[in-house]
Amino acid sequence: MEFFNQHTKLFGVALSLFLFLTLIVAILPAWNNQQSNKPLPGAHILTADEMEGKKIYIANGCVACHSQQVRNVDMDKVFGDRPSIAADYAGIGRPDLWSNTATLMGTERTGPDLINIGRRQPSMAWHLLHLYQPRAVVEQSIMPAYPWLFEVREKTGPDDVEVAVPEKYRSGITGKIVATKAALQLVAYLQSLKQQALPDGSRPAEFLYKKEKTISADNNGNPALPDGAQLYTQNCQSCHQANGEGLPGAFPPLKGSPVVNGDDVELFVNIIMRGYDPRPEYASMPAIGSINGLTPEEVAAIINHERSSWGNQAGPVSPDEVKKIMDFILLTEKSN
Amino acid sequence: METKTLLSQSGILITIFLILVPLVIAALLVMIKAGAVIRNYRRRQALAAFNNRIKSLSPAELDQLQQRKAELEFSLQHNELGGTLEAADRKGLIDGIDTSPGLHFIETKKRAQPKHDMPPELVRLITWYLGCAVFWLVFGTTVGEYLGIKFSAPDIDHVPWLSFGRLRPVHTNAVFWGWASIAMVGLAYYVVPRICNTAIHNVKWGYHTLLAMNAAVVLGSLQLMAGVNNGGGEYREYTWPVMVVFGGGILLTLFNFIKTIGRRTTREIYVSNWYVVSALMFLLVIAFVAYFPAWQNGLGETIIQGYYMHQGVGMWFMLFCLGLMYYFLPQQLNKPIYSYGLGILAFWAQILFYTLIGTHHFIFSAIPWWLQTVAIVGSAGMIIPVIAGTTNFLMTFRGAWNKVAHSYTLPFYLIGIIFYFTGSLQGTAEAFRFTNLLWHFTDFTVAHSHLTMYGIITFMLWAFIYTLLPRLTGNEPSQLAVGAHFWLALIGLLFYTIPLMTGATLKGMMWMDGKPFIESVVLMKPFWLWRAIGGSLMWLSHLVFAFNFYVMVKGRNTVQTPESAIDILNAREQMDLQTI
Numbered sequence: 001m002e003f004f005n006q007h008t009k010l011f012g013v014a015l016s017l018f019l020f021l022t023l024i025v026a027i028l029p030a031w032n033n034q035q036s037n038k039p040l041p042g043a044h045i046l047t048a049d050e051m052e053g054k055k056i057y058i059a060n061g062c063v064a065c066h067s068q069q070v071r072n073v074d075m076d077k078v079f080g081d082r083p084s085i086a087a088d089y090a091g092i093g094r095p096d097l098w099s100n101t102a103t104l105m106g107t108e109r110t111g112p113d114l115i116n117i118g119r120r121q122p123s124m125a126w127h128l129l130h131l132y133q134p135r136a137v138v139e140q141s142i143m144p145a146y147p148w149l150f151e152v153r154e155k156t157g158p159d160d161v162e163v164a165v166p167e168k169y170r171s172g173i174t175g176k177i178v179a180t181k182a183a184l185q186l187v188a189y190l191q192s193l194k195q196q197a198l199p200d201g202s203r204p205a206e207f208l209y210k211k212e213k214t215i216s217a218d219n220n221g222n223p224a225l226p227d228g229a230q231l232y233t234q235n236c237q238s239c240h241q242a243n244g245e246g247l248p249g250a251f252p253p254l255k256g257s258p259v260v261n262g263d264d265v266e267l268f269v270n271i272i273m274r275g276y277d278p279r280p281e282y283a284s285m286p287a288i289g290s291i292n293g294l295t296p297e298e299v300a301a302i303i304n305h306e307r308s309s310w311g312n313q314a315g316p317v318s319p320d321e322v323k324k325i326m327d328f329i330l331l332t333e334k335s336n
Numbered sequence: 337m338e339t340k341t342l343l344s345q346s347g348i349l350i351t352i353f354l355i356l357v358p359l360v361i362a363a364l365l366v367m368i369k370a371g372a373v374i375r376n377y378r379r380r381q382a383l384a385a386f387n388n389r390i391k392s393l394s395p396a397e398l399d400q401l402q403q404r405k406a407e408l409e410f411s412l413q414h415n416e417l418g419g420t421l422e423a424a425d426r427k428g429l430i431d432g433i434d435t436s437p438g439l440h441f442i443e444t445k446k447r448a449q450p451k452h453d454m455p456p457e458l459v460r461l462i463t464w465y466l467g468c469a470v471f472w473l474v475f476g477t478t479v480g481e482y483l484g485i486k487f488s489a490p491d492i493d494h495v496p497w498l499s500f501g502r503l504r505p506v507h508t509n510a511v512f513w514g515w516a517s518i519a520m521v522g523l524a525y526y527v528v529p530r531i532c533n534t535a536i537h538n539v540k541w542g543y544h545t546l547l548a549m550n551a552a553v554v555l556g557s558l559q560l561m562a563g564v565n566n567g568g569g570e571y572r573e574y575t576w577p578v579m580v581v582f583g584g585g586i587l588l589t590l591f592n593f594i595k596t597i598g599r600r601t602t603r604e605i606y607v608s609n610w611y612v613v614s615a616l617m618f619l620l621v622i623a624f625v626a627y628f629p630a631w632q633n634g635l636g637e638t639i640i641q642g643y644y645m646h647q648g649v650g651m652w653f654m655l656f657c658l659g660l661m662y663y664f665l666p667q668q669l670n671k672p673i674y675s676y677g678l679g680i681l682a683f684w685a686q687i688l689f690y691t692l693i694g695t696h697h698f699i700f701s702a703i704p705w706w707l708q709t710v711a712i713v714g715s716a717g718m719i720i721p722v723i724a725g726t727t728n729f730l731m732t733f734r735g736a737w738n739k740v741a742h743s744y745t746l747p748f749y750l751i752g753i754i755f756y757f758t759g760s761l762q763g764t765a766e767a768f769r770f771t772n773l774l775w776h777f778t779d780f781t782v783a784h785s786h787l788t789m790y791g792i793i794t795f796m797l798w799a800f801i802y803t804l805l806p807r808l809t810g811n812e813p814s815q816l817a818v819g820a821h822f823w824l825a826l827i828g829l830l831f832y833t834i835p836l837m838t839g840a841t842l843k844g845m846m847w848m849d850g851k852p853f854i855e856s857v858v859l860m861k862p863f864w865l866w867r868a869i870g871g872s873l874m875w876l877s878h879l880v881f882a883f884n885f886y887v888m889v890k891g892r893n894t895v896q897t898p899e900s901a902i903d904i905l906n907a908r909e910q911m912d913l914q915t916i
Contacts, residue, residue, distance in 0.1 A: 030636035059563030061501025071700035102567035
């Protein structure tokens with residue numbers, strides 16, 4: 001064909017076809033998405049410090065291992081309450097002249113998703129220690145450590161935030177390890193990452209590919225509780241540790257704890273569901289049970305696991321007992 | 337997740353099949369080698385038995401044998417017809433007789449074609465391109481190797497500039513824009529004028545482009561390590577000023593090539609030039625779409641990211657390398673491409689389907705469902721250009737398969753083509769919704785990108801470089817060293833990818849089962865170690881390649897006494913000139 005022998009026409013046609021397809025599958029959908037989506041009402045706008053923290057997050061390439069999106073599939077449920085929607089990202093624009101819009105959705109999960117980390121792990125003390133040395137809180141973690149976000153001082157001032165690093169990870173440092181402004185900004189950014197609730201009346205999309213629930217029964221014919229050890233790993237271990245001993249100066253031990261082993265189940269359930277902060281020497285505990293949407297069966301399984309591990313020998317509690325207390329908590333919260 | 341249900345998923349079955357293809361071929365090669373060893377061993381056994389027997393021959397038997405020998409040895413004197421005068425080969429028909437059989441430790445392969453007559457300034461330009469590319473390959477994969485080690489030893493250093501998140505894009509971008517891109521453009525500076533049967537429009541512009549590309553990778557890498565990047569989109573980490581420099585260089589070369597094609601002395605534009613020029617044009621479009629801010633707010637950024645990531649791979653690296661393949665493969669096999677028409681079909685099908693599939697990196701995400709579906713359909717459509725291309729290349733091999741065993745370049749071509757088939761179709765299989773559910777976010781993606789960017793692009797580029805450089809410089813690398821390069825790279829790649837794919841599948845099943853996240857990290861640890869081992873082999877092969885490159889450019893520094901008549905006369909002439 002003669003057409004194939006005329007280079008201007010041939011290359012012109014190839015380029016036009018490519019431009020046309022590009023327009024249809026990239027530019028127009030992108031532009032349309034940008035124009036037609038607005039942030040949800042009440043969506044959090046990053047403060048100046050949080051924005052600086054986000055820039056540190058970008059500069060250090062955290063997106064290489066951490067995504068920020070909940071897909072509409074059941075397996076992503078652990079990372080957020082509902083699937084992410086376009087509106088969640090609508091408020092994000094260019095941070096400055098030099099870098100592009102950073103939605104930081106990511107394509108790799110070498111580490112867990114962070115879209116809701118501010119709610120899943122709200123503790124500043126935890127984040128600072130984890131940034132200084134991830135393996136101090138999560139022994140098997142392979143995340144890089146960021147000690148350069150911290151300083152060593154002889155004395156701490158009134159505004160300084162000291163990090164209680166266990167002896168094993170101090171590598172000979174005798175002074176006080178203090179978070180720099182950058183570390184505090186980064187943590188502020190992480191704490192700001194919370195999924196915004198949908199406006200009243202609108203229901204989130206369904207999670208697809210639901211796991212089939214198999215209900216087994218124990219010897220007495222009662223439905224068996226879920227695996228308490230696994231739930232403990234998922235919800236409690238990053239602070240209270242696998243050996244139940246916590247971390248001195250940061251997270252209290254559960255081994256031999258009077259609350260765990262005591263008879264006051266109501267106090268125990270309350271701590272799990274509503275958080276706890278009575279002791280200044282430890283970081284405050286978030287309302288992890290409510291944040292992660294634990295069911296009475298799951299809470300009972302965790303309690304029983306804690307009461308029977310690491311040398312603890314308190315008797316089990318029943319899910320019915322836990323349910324009653326949880327219902328009561330819900331009732332009082334509503335009436336407030 | 338039951339293994340049974342896993343095996344009922346078509347995406348999984350396709351992937352398993354695709355992984356098996358190169359394994360089976362490698363196994364076949366090993367079996368053929370082993371068969372030869374066994375046959376040789378049996379022959380030796382038979383020989384030993386025979387030796388025993390002839391020790392006890394009787395005198396009568398010996399006489400009989402002697403007599404038979406005399407009968408068989410009877411021959412004519414060969415001068416019965418021609419007389420006794422010395423014969424002379426007046427036309428020089430017989431040449432290059434090797435009378436000293438060397439040590440056959442490894443098989444001697446066919447030597448490269450003799451040096452071409454090329455303008456020396458163009459040879460110098462191409463050599464510079466390839467030299468820079470080799471540097472970036474070694475640099476980029478050294479960084480990659482270090483990153484691989486960090487998975488097993490996260491506390492190996494606490495230097496901000498070397499932290500994982502900053503170094504990862506240094507590795508990917510250095511091998512993309514440094515190694516592969518510079519090598520491709522350099523090779524095109526040979527192919528484009530050659531098939532136009534004319535001189536290149538402007539050699540100097542070639543140097544400008546090379547300078548721009550190198551400057552971009554140097555600046556980009558330094559920025560990334562200093563913590564300055566474009567906001568986290570994968571492979572889009574260089575900031576826009578850096579990409580403007582890079583794009584400027586590409587634009588200049590595009591113009592250079594179009595000018596050259598414009599004054600070609602052939603009537604038709606050979607299909608290689610379609611691919612090469614289109615790849616250059618499309619890269620400029622892709623970079624513009626990816627860096628222009630007007631449509632990048634909110635999810636717009638993600639849609640563009642999906643488009644950019646995939647077009648960069650498919651419309652730049654793949655398209656360009658296919659173009660080079662359409663030139664170098666027929667050259668090296670010394671026969672025409674099987675079907676020119678199939679090449680044209682693959683060209684248009686590649687543009688049509690590849691452009692659609694970008695968003696398959698964001699399946700189940702918040703981007704529009706219809707766009708995700710288009711991406712999945714486009715991924716399935718990719719079967720057309722991939723099968724057309726693979727068929728075309730393999731059919732070109734038909735009748736010339738015996739050449740593979742006697743060539744040190746053709747194995748690189750063959751592996752590149754096989755991975756073109758398996759790697760591309762694996763991409764299709766990964767885009768199905770179930771397989772995406774299982775593998776997305778896991779290390780499977782990392783394995784896939786190495787199967788393709790390394791198995792396809794890098795192997796093809798090595799094939800082209802080993803074909804071309806000896807023709808330009810007249811120097812050949814040691815065949816043993818090329819063999820070492822090939823096997824280290826191939827075995828390393830298999831060690832790298834197969835454990836990662838296995839581990840990633842188990843990881844995905846674990847996530848679907850709702851196991852605690854940290855358990856999946858613990859699960860991956862042995863697989864990451866295997867990856868580091870495979871990566872080390874690959875890295876080692878690059879050092880061997882760099883050495884081979886040096887030999888091809890500088891020559892092995894051996895003093896040679898002229899032997900052939902032409903060389904002796906030339907030497908004499910030189911000497912006479914000097915005495916004058």
